[in-house]
Amino acid sequence: MTPHPLLAPDLVALPCELPAWNGRTDAAAWRAAATRAATQGARLVALWGAPQEVHAAYALPEGLVWLTLPCPPSAPDYPDLSDLFPAAGRMQRAVADLWGITARGAADTRPWLDHGLWPESRGARDYPFVHVSGDGVHEIPVGPVHAGIIEPGHFRFSVVGEKVLRLEARLGYTHKGISRRFTELAPAEAHRLAGRVSGDSTVAIAWAYCMALESATGTAVPQRAQWLRALLLERERVANHLGDLGALGNDAGFAVGLAQFSRLREDWLRLSKDCFGHRLLMDCVVPGGVAADLPAAAADALRRQCDAVAGEVAELRALYDGHAGLQDRFIGAGRVEPPLASRLGLTGLAGRASGIAADLRCDQPWAPYAPLNVLMATQRNGDVAARVAVRFDEVFESLRLIRALLDGLPAGPVATPLNALAGNALGLGRAEGWRGEVLVALALDEQGQRLRFCHCHDPSWHNWPVLEHAVMGNIVPDFPLINKSFNLSYSGHDL
Amino acid sequence: MWRLLRQIGRTGIRTEPAPAPDDALRHETQALGRDIIKTLGRALAIRVVDAGSCNGCELEIHATANPYYNLEGLGFQFVASPRHADLLLVTGPVSRHMEVALRRTYDAMPQPRLVVALGDCGCTGGIFGEGPATCGRVSNVIPVDVAVPGCPPDPRAILQGILTAVQGR
Numbered sequence: 159m160t161p162h163p164l165l166a167p168d169l170v171a172l173p174c175e176l177p178a179w180n181g182r183t184d185a186a187a188w189r190a191a192a193t194r195a196a197t198q199g200a201r202l203v204a205l206w207g208a209p210q211e212v213h214a215a216y217a218l219p220e221g222l223v224w225l226t227l228p229c230p231p232s233a234p235d236y237p238d239l240s241d242l243f244p245a246a247g248r249m250q251r252a253v254a255d256l257w258g259i260t261a262r263g264a265a266d267t268r269p270w271l272d273h274g275l276w277p278e279s280r281g282a283r284d285y286p287f288v289h290v291s292g293d294g295v296h297e298i299p300v301g302p303v304h305a306g307i308i309e310p311g312h313f314r315f316s317v318v319g320e321k322v323l324r325l326e327a328r329l330g331y332t333h334k335g336i337s338r339r340f341t342e343l344a345p346a347e348a349h350r351l352a353g354r355v356s357g358d359s360t361v362a363i364a365w366a367y368c369m370a371l372e373s374a375t376g377t378a379v380p381q382r383a384q385w386l387r388a389l390l391l392e393r394e395r396v397a398n399h400l401g402d403l404g405a406l407g408n409d410a411g412f413a414v415g416l417a418q419f420s421r422l423r424e425d426w427l428r429l430s431k432d433c434f435g436h437r438l439l440m441d442c443v444v445p446g447g448v449a450a451d452l453p454a455a456a457a458d459a460l461r462r463q464c465d466a467v468a469g470e471v472a473e474l475r476a477l478y479d480g481h482a483g484l485q486d487r488f489i490g491a492g493r494v495e496p497p498l499a500s501r502l503g504l505t506g507l508a509g510r511a512s513g514i515a516a517d518l519r520c521d522q523p524w525a526p527y528a529p530l531n532v533l534m535a536t537q538r539n540g541d542v543a544a545r546v547a548v549r550f551d552e553v554f555e556s557l558r559l560i561r562a563l564l565d566g567l568p569a570g571p572v573a574t575p576l577n578a579l580a581g582n583a584l585g586l587g588r589a590e591g592w593r594g595e596v597l598v599a600l601a602l603d604e605q606g607q608r609l610r611f612c613h614c615h616d617p618s619w620h621n622w623p624v625l626e627h628a629v630m631g632n633i634v635p636d637f638p639l640i641n642k643s644f645n646l647s648y649s650g651h652d653l
Numbered sequence: 654m655w656r657l658l659r660q661i662g663r664t665g666i667r668t669e670p671a672p673a674p675d676d677a678l679r680h681e682t683q684a685l686g687r688d689i690i691k692t693l694g695r696a697l698a699i700r701v702v703d704a705g706s707c708n709g710c711e712l713e714i715h716a717t718a719n720p721y722y723n724l725e726g727l728g729f730q731f732v733a734s735p736r737h738a739d740l741l742l743v744t745g746p747v748s749r750h751m752e753v754a755l756r757r758t759y760d761a762m763p764q765p766r767l768v769v770a771l772g773d774c775g776c777t778g779g780i781f782g783e784g785p786a787t788c789g790r791v792s793n794v795i796p797v798d799v800a801v802p803g804c805p806p807d808p809r810a811i812l813q814g815i816l817t818a819v820q821g822r
């Protein structure tokens with residue numbers, strides 16, 4: 159049994175795949191726990207709201223501590239945490255927008271997800287951007303409809319000539335009421351919604367959701383299903399990295415890179431369709447296991463593809479590394495130094511490129527990662543080049559993991575029926591998606607029929623504010639490149 | 654440089670040959686060719702708007718431009734402004750926050766114009782449905798010529814949808 163982390167009194171261990179504890183606090187203990195977490199170097203993984211409650215999850219070496227603070231209508235506020243964890247700022251603003259519970263003492267109380275267009279909006283339609291003034295400073299507003307094929311969001315650049323003095327993002331355009339939608343669906347069906355919170359991370363979020371539901375019902379997933387889930391997760395990681403590596407080349411004017419990597423990605427997606435039934439692997443992870451077994455012939459095809467892709471990517475990496483013009487655009491662009499990354503809570507892939515050595519597959523290897531000894535990819539330069547390098551390294555490591563998963567795939571069933579849903583049960587799931595750590599926290603209602611709440615947390619919440627720092631001092635034409643090197647989710651953030 | 658050229662040479666042309674004559678898509682490709690030459694001078698400009706999707710449809714739209722499908726080889730081009738566009742490709746259930754932006758993008762297009770709604774969400778609202786935060790299907794907000802189902806539709810289905818829209822013109 160993992161030792162109990164001393165963050166708050168009266169923590170109860172949750173029956174989760176990864177060690178986790180939950181506890182209810184009052185306002186004083188809420189703030190004390192956050193202070194303790196900050197001094198101990200714990201990470202704030204997520205902060206979210208629910209009807210008359212606010213929740214926070216901290217990652218410690220021992221496991222995850224999930225704290226719940228009741229906020230009744232008579233006192234709908236709680237102590238601010240954004241001075242301790244800057245990433246909490248926007249999450250707290252989102253809690254205020256969605257649940258009407260406000261952070262007491264927060265410096266920034268502007269609406270975030272609420273654009274003043276819902277029936278019960280509290281927000282104004284004109285967003286108060288921070289204005290930069292001075293000789294020759296002007297603003298460039300971009301979006302929500304962008305020039306390329308990407309998700310909608312608004313970026314306000316304050317520039318002098320070509321140089322960016324400040325970038326302020328305004329998100330929330332893709333808000334679809336996902337938290338509310340979860341409560342309308344049957345819990346055993348809602349994995350499909352979880353798989354559509356962010357289309358590029360469908361396996362990661364669906365796995366975390368299923369893990370949460372399985373922990374809430376005490377369902378033990380068959381071993382073969384766990385291995386197949388990891389296989390799917392690693393294939394999702396490779397698919398995204400291949401796409402990003404091509405797009406990053408293209409954004410730096412190296413169109414051959416896009417042509418080559420998009421060809422590899424297409425091969426990859428086609429084999430996913432053949433072996434698992436879906437190009438992006440949607441709905442492959444289901445509560446209790448996976449949707450379908452992997453035939454032996456398919457396993458051979460997957461192995462052969464790993465060999466082929468490893469050779470091709472090695473060749474392309476040599477091309478990227480040896481191309482002076484490309485490296486000139488990559489090196490030094492959008493730099494986030496490790497101390498800044500640490501202070502702001504940069505996480506996931508982008509964090510690892512800025513010296514933040516955290517990868518759930520290494521730090522808390524859940525089944526089946528423990529025996530696989532995942533090698534973490536890290537860089538310290540924190541620039542576009544570093545984020546490219548981390549992607550290359552992770553492609554090779556995931557190819558190794560896919561081979562290891564195929565070789566060690568245990569026999570047996572690939573799914574088990576979900577145990578009965580118990581009233582008021584809590585569930586928690588975590589997974590290291592390609593972008594970073596994904597967390598799903600849910601609670602069933604009193605009858606155990608519906609979800610009282612379900613929060614899907616994408617690491618983009620942490621990294622969007624850091625992007626604004628990364629772009630400072632760079633030139634406007636480098637923004638698409640820097641933005642792509644983070645490749646953050648709009649939909650997964652807007653919910 | 655030789656290494657780059659070697660890689661390009663070794664990769665060769667991966668664009669897939671036109672489907673067999675009995676294939677439904679080929680029929681449309683040929684019709685498109687005629688149509689494009691007749692009305693558009695061999696160029697169709699497409700503007701994409703994500704009106705609230707999960708990003709799955711965008712990933713597959715990107716794939717239509719890869720060497721296998723080679724969208725540009727068919728005479729299509731993604732453009733950065735609606736003022737240059739003949740066809741509007743819309744994904745997602747339309748979120749309340751994107752409703753105005755979508756209308757304005759549509760209004761900014763020159764006429765005649767085509768609209769293709771992409772994916773289950775664009776066709777019906779999908780798993781997100783309609784609610785206080787979403788307007789649901791694209792046709793709830795702007796007129797739609799062709800709706801392509803799928804979650805997400807694969808690149809061939811996207812191409813087919815675009816071809817169908819152009820053919821009906």
